[in-house]
Amino acid sequence: MSVRKRVLPGFAPTLGFTLFYLSLLVLIPLAAVFIKSAGHGFDAFWAAATSPRVLASYRLSFGASLLAAGINLVFGLMLAWCLVRYDFPGRKLVDALIDLPFALPTAVAGIALTALYAPNGWVGSLFEPYGIKIAFTPLGVLLALIFIGLPFIVRTVQPVLEDMETELEEAAASLGAHRWTTFRFVVLPTLLPALLTGFALAFARAVGEYGSVIFIAGNIPLVSEITPLMIISKLEQYDYVGATAIAVVMLVFSFVLLLAINLLQAWSSKRGAR
Amino acid sequence: MSTALSIARTRPDYQANPATREAPWVRRLLLTLGLSFFAVFLLLPLVAVFTEALRKGWEVYLASLADEETLSAIKLTLLAALIAVPLNLVFGVSAAWAIAKHDFRGKQLLITFIDLPFSVSPVVAGLMYVLLFGAQGWLGPWLQEHDLKIVFAVPGIVLATVFVTFPFVARELIPLMQAQGRDEEEAATVLGAGGWQTFRRVTLPNIKWGLLYGVILCNARAMGEFGAVSVVSGHVRGLTNTLPLQVEILYNEYQFAAAFAVASVLALLALVTLVLKQIVEWQAARSAR
Numbered sequence: 001m002s003v004r005k006r007v008l009p010g011f012a013p014t015l016g017f018t019l020f021y022l023s024l025l026v027l028i029p030l031a032a033v034f035i036k037s038a039g040h041g042f043d044a045f046w047a048a049a050t051s052p053r054v055l056a057s058y059r060l061s062f063g064a065s066l067l068a069a070g071i072n073l074v075f076g077l078m079l080a081w082c083l084v085r086y087d088f089p090g091r092k093l094v095d096a097l098i099d100l101p102f103a104l105p106t107a108v109a110g111i112a113l114t115a116l117y118a119p120n121g122w123v124g125s126l127f128e129p130y131g132i133k134i135a136f137t138p139l140g141v142l143l144a145l146i147f148i149g150l151p152f153i154v155r156t157v158q159p160v161l162e163d164m165e166t167e168l169e170e171a172a173a174s175l176g177a178h179r180w181t182t183f184r185f186v187v188l189p190t191l192l193p194a195l196l197t198g199f200a201l202a203f204a205r206a207v208g209e210y211g212s213v214i215f216i217a218g219n220i221p222l223v224s225e226i227t228p229l230m231i232i233s234k235l236e237q238y239d240y241v242g243a244t245a246i247a248v249v250m251l252v253f254s255f256v257l258l259l260a261i262n263l264l265q266a267w268s269s270k271r272g273a274r
Numbered sequence: 275m276s277t278a279l280s281i282a283r284t285r286p287d288y289q290a291n292p293a294t295r296e297a298p299w300v301r302r303l304l305l306t307l308g309l310s311f312f313a314v315f316l317l318l319p320l321v322a323v324f325t326e327a328l329r330k331g332w333e334v335y336l337a338s339l340a341d342e343e344t345l346s347a348i349k350l351t352l353l354a355a356l357i358a359v360p361l362n363l364v365f366g367v368s369a370a371w372a373i374a375k376h377d378f379r380g381k382q383l384l385i386t387f388i389d390l391p392f393s394v395s396p397v398v399a400g401l402m403y404v405l406l407f408g409a410q411g412w413l414g415p416w417l418q419e420h421d422l423k424i425v426f427a428v429p430g431i432v433l434a435t436v437f438v439t440f441p442f443v444a445r446e447l448i449p450l451m452q453a454q455g456r457d458e459e460e461a462a463t464v465l466g467a468g469g470w471q472t473f474r475r476v477t478l479p480n481i482k483w484g485l486l487y488g489v490i491l492c493n494a495r496a497m498g499e500f501g502a503v504s505v506v507s508g509h510v511r512g513l514t515n516t517l518p519l520q521v522e523i524l525y526n527e528y529q530f531a532a533a534f535a536v537a538s539v540l541a542l543l544a545l546v547t548l549v550l551k552q553i554v555e556w557q558a559a560r561s562a563r
Contacts, residue, residue, distance in 0.1 A: 008459050008469075009463065011375075013368075014372040017368045018369040018384070022387055026390055026391060026437065027387065028406075032402060032406050033398070079309075079312060084288075086289070094312060097316060098316070099551065101316070103544035104541060107518040107521045107540075112320070115326050143315075147319065173292065173293035179297070208393075208396065211396075211500035211501050228398075232397060235401065240405070240410050247397075251398060258390070
C-alpha cells in the first residue's frame with residue numbers, strides 16, 4: 001500500500017465512533033458470554049454443554065441445517081439458473097419474492113409453516129393418510145430451515161451467473177462438448193466458490209435460527225428440540241451456567257464458520273479477478 | 275447476508291445462442307422443478323398467512339387488530355424500529371466513511387467485526403444482554419440499586435433490536451463507497467469544501483440509493499425480529515410485547531385467527547419491503563446509466 005497524505009477529513013471522529021459503538025453493542029456483550037462461562041469453571045461448562053438433551057439438540061440442529069443447506073444448494077442453483085437463463089411469465093415477480101424469507105418475520109413464517117404441515121393443514125393432510133407426520137417432528141424442522149436458507153444460495157449464485165461471459169461456453173461448444181459436459185466442467189467450477197459460500201451462509205443461519213422453527217418443531221425432548229431452544233429453556237429454569245455454556249458452543253461454531261465464509265469469499269473474488 | 279444492491283445489466287439472449295442453450299425438455303424440466311420448489315416453499319406459506327387470517331371473516335380479523343394488546347405491541351414495534359434504524363444509520367455512514375475513504379491497519383478485521391451480529395444466533399444475542407443487565411448479570415445489582423430496568427423492559431428490546439440490525443446499513447455502504455473511490459471527495463476538499471459539506475454535496479448523492487436500501491432492510495428486520503427480543507422481553511403483556519411476540523402469545527393460546535391476523539400485518543410489511551427494495555433497485559440502475 002502506498003503511503004499517502006490524508007486529504008479527506010473526519011477520519012478520527014468516524015473511526016472513533018465506529019469503534020466505540022461496535023465495542024459497546026457487540027464486542028463487550030459477546031466477551032461477557034465467554035467471561036461468564038469461564039467464571040464457572042471447565043467442569044460446569046462441559047457438564048452443561050454435553051448433557052444428553054443438549055447433545056441431541058446439536059445432532060438435530062447441525063444435521064437438519066446441513067441437510068437443508070444441501071437441498072437448497074440443488075434447488076437454489078436450479079432457481080438461479082432459471083432466473084438468469086430463461087424467460088418465463090412472472091420471472092420478475094419470482095425474482096423479487098426469492099427474498100421473502102429475509103423480509104418475512106420468522107415468527108410469521110413459523111406459524112404459517114405449522115398451519116400448512118400440521119396433520120389437518122393443506123399439505124400435512126395429504127401425507128396424513130400414509131402415516132407421515134411432518135409438523136412436530138424433525139422433518140418439520142428441516143422444512144422450516146429449507147424456507148429460511150433458500151435465498152442465501154440463490155442470491156450468491158445469481159450475480160456470478162449473470163456476470164459469467166458466454167465465451168467460455170461457446171468455446172466449449174465449438175470444441176464439440178456436450179451441453180452437460182460444458183455445464184459440469186466449465187460452468188460448475190466457475191460457480192463453485194459462490195455455491196460453497198451460499199451453502200455456508202445458509203448453514204450458519206439455519207443453526208442459529210429460532211423463530212421459524214420453534215412452532216413447527218413440537219419441541220419434544222431428545223427428538224425435536226433445537227439448540228437455540230435449549231438456551232431458552234435453560235434460561236427459563238434460571239440455569240444461567242447451562243445457557244451460557246451452550247451459547248459458547250454456538251458462538252465458537254459461528255466464528256469458525258464466519259472465518260470459513262471469509263476465506264471462501266476471498267477465494268471467489270480472486271477467481272473473479274483472474 | 276447476500277442482499278447487496280446490484281445494478282442489473284442487459285441480459286444476453288441465452289436461448290438464441292446454440293452454445294448456451296439447453297434442449298427444450300431440459301429447460302422445461304428445470305423450470306418445472308425450480309418453480310414448483312419456489313411455489314411450495316415460498317409462495318404457499320405466504321398464501322397460508324392471509325387465508326388463515328381471514329378464515330373467520332373480516333369482522334374477526336379487524337377485531338383482532340383493534341385489540342388493545344395488539345395496538346400496544348404495534349406501538350412498541352414502531353418505537354424499537356424508530357430508535358434502532360437511525361442509530362444504525364449513523365453508525366453505518368460513519369463506519370463506511372472511516373473504512374472506505376481512509377487507509378488504516380486492521381481494516382479487514384474491523385469489517386469482519388461489523389458483520390459479527392449476522393452470524394450470532396438471535397437467541398445468543400438476547401442472552402448476552404441478560405448476562406450483562408439481568409438480575410444475575412454484571413450490572414444487575416447496580417441497576418437494581420438505581421431502580422433501572424433494562425432486561426424484561428423496553429430498553430432491552432431496543433438493545434436487542436439494535437444488535438440484530440447492526441450491520442445492515444454499514445455492509446451496504448462499505449463496498450459501495452469503496453468502489454466509488456475518493457477522487458470526487460478529494461477534489462471537493464482541495465477546492466476548499468469542509469468535511470460536512472463534502473459529505474452532503476458529493477458523497478451523499480452518490481450513495482443515496484445504497485443508503486436507502488440498507489435502511490429498508492434494517493427496518494424490516496427491526497420490526498420482525500423474534501428470537502433476540504423474545505429472550506429479553508420477559509413477555510409482559512401490553513408492555514414488552516412487540517408484534518412478532520404478540521403473534522406467538524396469541525398462537526400459543528390457540529387464538530389462531532387473531533395470531534394470523536397480526537401475522538398478516540407483518541407479512542404485508544414484508545411485501546411492502548420487497549416492493550420498496552425493487553423500486554430502489556430500479557432507481558439505482560436508472561441513475562447508474
